[in-house]
Structure formats: structure tokens, C-alpha cells
Amino acid sequence: MMLNTDIGAIGVLCSGGDAPGMNACVRAVVRAALYRGVKVWGVYDGYNGLVRREIEELDSAKVAGLLQRGGSILGSGRCPEFHEADVRAQCAAYVREADLGGLVVIGGDGSLAGAMELHRMGIPVVAVPATIDNDMPGTEITIGTDTAINTAVEAIDRLSDTASSHNRAIIVEVMGRHCGYLAVQSGIATGAEMIITPERPIELQSVFDEMTNAERRGKNRFMIVLAEGAQWHASELTRLINEADNPYDARFTILGYIQRGGAPSRFDRILATRMGVSAVEALLTGVSGVLTAWSHNRVELVPGDDLPERADPWGETLTRIQRISTR
Ligand code: ADP
Numbered sequence: 001m002m003l004n005t006d007i008g009a010i011g012v013l014c015s016g017g018d019a020p021g022m023n024a025c026v027r028a029v030v031r032a033a034l035y036r037g038v039k040v041w042g043v044y045d046g047y048n049g050l051v052r053r054e055i056e057e058l059d060s061a062k063v064a065g066l067l068q069r070g071g072s073i074l075g076s077g078r079c080p081e082f083h084e085a086d087v088r089a090q091c092a093a094y095v096r097e098a099d100l101g102g103l104v105v106i107g108g109d110g111s112l113a114g115a116m117e118l119h120r121m122g123i124p125v126v127a128v129p130a131t132i133d134n135d136m137p138g139t140e141i142t143i144g145t146d147t148a149i150n151t152a153v154e155a156i157d158r159l160s161d162t163a164s165s166h167n168r169a170i171i172v173e174v175m176g177r178h179c180g181y182l183a184v185q186s187g188i189a190t191g192a193e194m195i196i197t198p199e200r201p202i203e204l205q206s207v208f209d210e211m212t213n214a215e216r217r218g219k220n221r222f223m224i225v226l227a228e229g230a231q232w233h234a235s236e237l238t239r240l241i242n243e244a245d246n247p248y249d250a251r252f253t254i255l256g257y258i259q260r261g262g263a264p265s266r267f268d269r270i271l272a273t274r275m276g277v278s279a280v281e282a283l284l285t286g287v288s289g290v291l292t293a294w295s296h297n298r299v300e301l302v303p304g305d306d307l308p309e310r311a312d313p314w315g316e317t318l319t320r321i322q323r324i325s326t327r
């Protein structure tokens with residue numbers, strides 16, 4: 001690999017909703033860069049750290065023990081001002097002043113959009129996909145998704161125990177914003193009787209019919225995994241079920257932020273590590289404006305301005321994406 005030895009230092013930040021594995025990625029970025037003689041500065045609280053000029057040099061010891069830690073030691077967050085062109089210009093000027101030869105942006109699709117703006121202003125940037133929603137175009141999976149699904153699966157299994165003891169329907173609302181991936185994966189993995197997603201709205205009568213069928217088949221529970229972006233909120237669907245004449249009395253649980261925290265799964269630790277190392281290698285070989293995408297069991301660098309319009313976590317259009325390699 002031909003390294004760009006002119007880069008003395010790079011920055012790394014986490015942006016958007018936090019995701020388990022962000023820390024593991026920060027660790028990988030720091031260790032991969034230091035290994036190649038490049039210093040790393042952590043930028044605090046997403047793009048806010050560039051606006052407020054809050055950065056700190058990270059050495060190897062500062063990122064020790066991060067593989068297993070949820071959250072983000074750098075903080076993560078939204079930065080509404082970053083949508084303004086003049087604020088972004090000030091941030092780009094600061095990156096140059098701080099002598100950062102590139103930035104690794106770890107976050108979701110909004111964070112990627114911000115990264116692409118910096119890239120267009122001449123700042124070398126590589127984006128790493130991290131969000132529990134798995135709603136990013138161009139990558140089969142994002143850092144944090146696997147852990148969030150495992151967390152949901154554990155919770156749904158527990159809820160299923162109590163549902164079957166009481167002959168109840170339990171509606172479990174999982175996160176995912178506008179994407180039903182978490183709901184589908186956790187619903188299939190727990191054998192839920194019904195999964196409701198934003199992608200496939202359903203008639204209320206079909207929910208009632210399925211309940212009647214389930215009771216006829218002798219089922220002592222009726223688990224519904226409901227995506228947060230679906231047509232009903234959990235409380236609303238519960239009320240509608242209980243107001244009608246249905247065989248199961250309904251209760252609901254919203255899993256919420258519990259899905260964002262906790263130690264990352266083995267898969268997320270490895271994914272985060274591989275993507276972090278790839279991001280550093282990309283910057284050091286002069287590549288910018290790309291996403292470290294997961295495709296066919298490996299990391300590929302996909303140009304950020306050449307992504308499909310929408311995410312395709314089901315993999316139908318993924319093969320049509322144009323890819324470039326580091327060489
Ligand atoms: P995520 O990265 O998880 O999708 P957001 O959509 O909230 O989370 O985006 C995170 C941050 O990225 C925003 O608060 C903003 O600072 C920045 N950002 C999002 N969209 C854009 C955009 N179109 N242009 C510039 N910056 C953006």
C-alpha cells in the first residue's frame with residue numbers, strides 16, 4: 001500500500017444517535033493510525049466539536065478497553081448548525097488550522113451527508129456507517145445493528161414468557177426510525193406471530209383475523225413486533241385490540257433506548273475494527289468522500305455521492321452499486 005506520508009494527523013468523530021461499536025471503531029482508527037506514525041485527535045460530540053473547536057489528542061492508552069464499551073467516549077450527537085454552509089466553512093477552516101490531514105466520521109446517513117459536504121470543500125473525509133437502524137444506502141449492515149437486534153431478541157423472549165403464561169398479546173415496539181429492519185430481524189428470530197413495519201402497512205382487520213386464527217391453532221400468546229416508524233404506536237395498537245372483541249388481552253412494551261446501549265456483540269466489534277482500519281488506510285492512500293461499506297463479507301469503499309437513493313437492507317439492489325477500491 002502506498003502511504004501518504006504528508007498526513008501527520010487525522011481527526012475522528014462520532015455523530016448522530018450512538019450505536020454499540022462506535023468506541024471499538026474509534027479504538028481501531030487510533031491504533032491503525034498510530035501504527036503508521038500518524039497522530040489522531042478525537043473531536044467531541046459529533047460536528048459540534050468542530051464548531052466549538054473541542055478536540056483532544058488520543059494516544060493508545062486512551063482507547064484501551066474500548067472494544068467492549070457501549071456508547072461513545074467522544075460523545076455523539078446532532079449539530080443543527082452544521083446544516084448551514086457558513087458554519088461548515090468555519091469548520092473546514094478549523095480542520096486545516098488544526099493541521100488535520102483527514103477526518104473519519106462515524107455515524108448514520110445524516111452524518112455521511114455532513115461528511116460529504118466537508119469532502120466537497122476539499123477536506124479528506126471517510127465515513128464509517130454506524131447506526132442501530134441499518135437504514136444506510138450502500139452497505140449491507142451498519143455498526144450497532146447486530147447488538148441492537150440481540151438486545152431486542154433477549155427482551156422479546158422474556159416478554160414472550162409472560163405473554164404465554166397469561167394468554168396475552170404483547171406488542172413490542174422496537175427502534176429503527178423509518179426502517180423495519182430491526183423489527184423484521186428480531187421478530188423472525190423470536191418466532192413472533194406478527195411483525196409490522198413502515199415498509200408494509202397492514203389493515204387492522206388483518207391483525208384481528210390473525211389473532212383469531214392463532215387462538216384456533218391453540219396458541220397461548222400473540223407476540224407482535226412493531227417497528228417505531230410503523231402506522232400505529234404501540235399504545236394505540238394496544239387500545240385498538242382491546243376495544244375490539246379479540247381472543248387475547250393486549251399489553252405493550254416500548255424497548256426504546258435500551259437498544260442503543262450495552263456492550264457490542266462479537267460481530268459489531270469485528271465490523272467496527274475492520275471498518276476503522278479501512279477508513280485510516282483509505283485516508284492514507286489519498287481516498288476521500290467514501291463510505292466504508294460492508295458487502296459480501298468484506299469492507300469496500302463506496303463513493304458517498306454515488307449511493308442509491310434509499311437504503312436497501314434486504315440486499316436487493318446492493319449488487320448494483322458502483323464500487324472503487326483503494327488501489
Ligand atoms: P445520523 O447520522 O444517525 O443519520 P442525523 O441525521 O441526526 O443522524 O445527522 C447527524 C448530524 O449530521 C446532524 O445533526 C448534522 O450535524 C449532520 N448532518 C445531517 N444531515 C446533513 C446535511 N444534509 N448536511 C450537512 N450536515 C448534515
Ligand code: F6P
Pocket residue numbers: 017108131132133175176177228260
Ligand atoms: O437512529 C437511531 C435512533 O435510535 C432511531 O432508532 C430513533 O428513531 C432515534 O435514533 C431516536 O433519536 P434521539 O436519540 O434523538 O431520540
